[in-house]
Amino acid sequence: xxxxxxxxxxxxxxxxxDWKRAEIRLFVCSDSRDVEVEADRLSALMQEGRLPIxxxxxxxxxxxxxxxxxxxxTHYSDQADLAIVGLTPEDLGSDELAQTLQSYQGxxxxxxxxxxxxxxxx
Numbered sequence: 110x111x112x113x114x115x116x117x118x119x120x121x122x123x124x125x126x127d128w129k130r131a132e133i134r135l136f137v138c139s140d141s142r143d144v145e146v147e148a149d150r151l152s153a154l155m156q157e158g159r160l161p162i163x164x165x166x167x168x169x170x171x172x173x174x175x176x177x178x179x180x181x182x183t184h185y186s187d188q189a190d191l192a193i194v195g196l197t198p199e200d201l202g203s204d205e206l207a208q209t210l211q212s213y214q215g216x217x218x219x220x221x222x223x224x225x226x227x228x229x230x231x
Contacts, residue, residue, distance in 0.1 A: 111195030183215030
């Protein structure tokens with residue numbers, strides 16, 4: 110549910126003159142069982158919303174656990190100026206929310222987002 114909002118935020122940010130040379134790269138992060146399903150879902154979302162993102166800029170990343178996810182995000186975004194990370198309802202309802210918000214220390218700047226309602230890309 111966060112993917113449409115994250116894509117729209119990326120486009121808003123890239124539309125600013127200070128970010129005119131920015132490139133949007135998408136990383137579909139899911140556990141190893143669902144990585145291809147999530148990549149296909151994101152591809153369909155981009156086509157439905159007519160977003161001009163090349164599939165060459167979409168990378169599937171599988172992980173097994175929160176520590177592995179943090180390591181993968183750090184690996185792929187250590188050169189990025191901004192990483193947008195979606196929070197799940199489970200993240201928000203857990204006692205570990207503060208720890209989650211302080212994770213991804215290897216990334217430069219991280220914007221955490223959570224969409225309560227579905228966002229439509231038209």
